[in-house]
Amino acid sequence: MEVYNTMTRRKETFQPREPGKVGIYVCGPTTYNYIHLGNARPLVFFDTVRRYFAYKGYEVLYIQNFTDVDDKIINRAAQEGKDPLELSRTYIDEYFKDAGALNVRRADQHPKVTGHMPEIIKMVEALVENGSAYVVEGDVYFEVRKFAGYGKLSGRTLDDLLAGARVEVDTRKRDPLDFAVWKSSKPGEPAWDSPWGPGRPGWHIECSAMSLKYLGTSFDIHGGGFDLVFPHHENEIAQSEAATGETFVRYWLHNGFITVKEEKMSKSLGNFFLVRDILAKFPPETVRFFLLSTHYRSPLDFxxxxxxxxxxxxxxxxxxxxxxxxxxxxxxxxxxxxxxxxxxxxxxxxxxxxxxxxxxxxxxxxxxxxxxxxxxxxxxxxxxxxxxxxxxxxxxxxxxxxxxxxxxxxxGVFKVDSSGNMIIESVSEENSGLAEKLLSLIIDVRQEARKKKDWGTSDRIRDGLKELGIVLEDTPQGVRWKKQG
RNA sequence: GGCGACAUAGCCAAGUGGUAAGGCAGAGGACUGCAAAUCCUCCAUUCCCCGGUUCAAAUCCGGGUGUCGCCUCCA
The missing domain is CATH 1.20.120.640 (Anticodon-binding domain of a subclass of class I aminoacyl-tRNA synthetases)
Known part of the structure; x- marks a missing residue:
């Protein structure tokens, strides 16, 4: 089996850390909105990866986090006058509805930042203790110059990064590229006690702490969208390897973007389509099928x-x-x-x-x-x-x-019923019993008309049903009907 | 400015050295009362352009053009 590893930029033969087992961590959403189609691509793709490993007989441990504490959530909550943690709980529930519709299976664990403060704080402490991070007024920064491999995932040197950097100057940082692993909180913001005062984790540290907790060091696959390569995954590597001294991840997999009119679908461009809005117009199987119809590393225009x-x-x-x-x-x-x-x-x-x-x-x-x-x-x-x-x-x-x-x-395009059969009809409403009886009555009447070669009546019934989304097919074995896909 | 990816028919899309998968749309045929569904046939002498390597290139190398992405929150 060959997988393309972003770290080496080529396909490599997949060799798991332990034979017959595979550990996968996928970056889940920051929960301050409903998911859009761009978010759905990695969900569906990595769900398929996981299914394929299981199909091949691997024992799969699949972890997907929720980043439920973050500046974006806090800002959004402030706009709406809501409690930030309440807001993210809501969107986590909504996430499961959308993902479930797309037949994405639940991960073995869905860890949240709020549930892992001790692990995160412990990791930050380790970084401070071994000199990889430094404390400034209640904030803790990771010092990128202390980590020799910084830039190895995104294929850039510190100087490359600095040349095009659009980072704001913060004189408290030793290097403009240093990033926060712990942020002190302002009054009214969610806060947890720490050795550096009340605060919250920086973005990136949660994925390091949680993936290491559930999968251990040097786990097999870490996935996400290409836009996470830098800085998110680059920083995860720096933190994790600085803290553990071991290789963080064996294979890095990144999916390409969904585009709209050839431009990346993104929240900042505002050209995104929510999964639930698309599902109001198209069956979920079609959406999943569409997402899988292009290789995962290629862009997919929607x-x-x-x-x-x-x-x-x-x-x-x-x-x-x-x-x-x-x-x-x-x-x-x-x-x-x-x-x-x-x-x-x-x-x-x-x-x-x-x-x-x-x-x-x-x-x-x-x-x-x-x-x-x-x-x-x-x-x-x-x-x-x-x-x-x-x-x-x-x-x-x-x-x-x-x-x-x-x-x-x-x-995973079609859902499967309890006896393992694919569900290919989109019927099965609660009242389908009555509807089906009515339908078979109508079909009988039409058959009688056809026997009398009363094509007028016959076609009128067929056309009328078609307008209602029911397609009739006359076959030598009798009449078949289906809902329009 | 730095780094990177991609360019295959009307549309979508696979294919990294051996002579262009598959799907949508379209044309013709079989079947049908007519349809629908299904099956059969057709639909890229050619893979952005120009050079080069090779017996052989969509596939490798060099140059060019175009599109997109990352370097800032983003999947």
Missing amino acids: DDEKLAAAGRGLERIKTSVRLLTEALAKKTSEDTVAVTGDLQTAIDTLKASFDAAMDDDFNTALAIGIVFELAREANTAVQRLGETLARADREVLSKAMDVFKAFNEVL
């Missing part, structure tokens, strides 16, 4: 048209799963002549290709191409079937279904 095109593609895959389900519901015949031989041959090849694609730095775009090929092979096979199903064919089709399920286990 607009409604592109999302709609992704949705139409996804419809093909849904249809194929539906056709397979219907075929498997047929009665078994004693026929010994199998007609699905080609599918049989294709399955193993496609499965191997899928794994190879994912093994190559999580190439979900290629992997999705393979899912489409499986769909075509399965559709072709299903088309050759008669009224009943030979045993051999049943075996092949159910194997094909299993492969679809395995692919979905990794990509």
Whole structure:
């Protein structure tokens, strides 16, 4: 398995710290707003990474934090006249709603800054004690010149960084690039007691303290968006390695940006789209599918048209799963002549290709191409079937279904019900019972009209239902209906 | 100013030396009462431009052009 490591800027063979196990830490959101699509990309991507490791048989420990104390939260709370900690609690709840809709599994732990003050303070103390950090009037700064490797992740030297620096001059700092690991608090701000007086952690230190707590030193994978490379991850490395004397992380993975009209989607540009607003217009499967349809390190341009095109593609895959389900519901015949031989041959090849694609730095775009090929092979096979199903064919089709399920286990596009089947219909409302009965009544009436070749009535019903989002398909086996994807 | 990434059909997109995956859209055909769905066929002699290396380059090297990003909060 090969992964692209930002630290070395090339693909490397993945070798876990401990065989058969993988520890992953992903930087989660600072909770002062609903998440936007740019935030959703790393969530969905790293959820897929985690799923793939599990699929490969690894024991995965997956940690994603919430930064729930921070200047941005404090400012936002002040604007709204709310308590900062209350504000972040609210957005953490909302985060889980959006992430859950996108079928992102909960991490094994979701540590919060507020729950880890002792660990953070202890780490700051260690940095002060060994001379990596210094105290000024209740603030504690990390001294970048004391850490020889500073800049190794972002590939820049201190002088490079200084040359273009737009940092405000703070005469209390020994170097303009020194950064706060502990900040003294102003009256009214959330504060915790520390050896340096009341204050709160600087940005960066929480991820170091929490990842080390749950994963230990030299853990396997640390992930996040490319914009975290500098300064966030660079500073995490400096702090962590200065404190522990050991390599912080083995592999650094960073996802590219979502763009809008080719420009980065970001809060400061104001061109962001909230996940919940997008979900009001598109099914969550489509959004997840769209996010995975491009390699994670490439930029992904968002607009409604592109999302709609992704949705139409996804419809093909849904249809194929539906056709397979219907075929498997047929009665078994004693026929010994199998007609699905080609599918049989294709399955193993496609499965191997899928794994190879994912093994190559999580190439979900290629992997999705393979899912489409499986769909075509399965559709072709299903088309050759008669009224009943030979045993051999049943075996092949159910194997094909299993492969679809395995692919979905990794990509996570469709939610899965309690018996492990993919949920491909977006129906299942509470009152769907009545709705379905009404629908089947209407379909019966239409069938009677069709028998009488009353095409006027028949088409009027079909067109009318289409306007309501119900698509009817007349097949030799009867009428099939589905909700418009 | 410093550093870096990318440039493949109408659109999206994979492909790091061996002769252009896949999807959307489009055209034709099979099937259908008509549709829809599905299947089949077609849709880049060519991968931003110019040089070079090589038997062979979208893929490597040099130069150019363009777009984007980081250096400040951001996923």
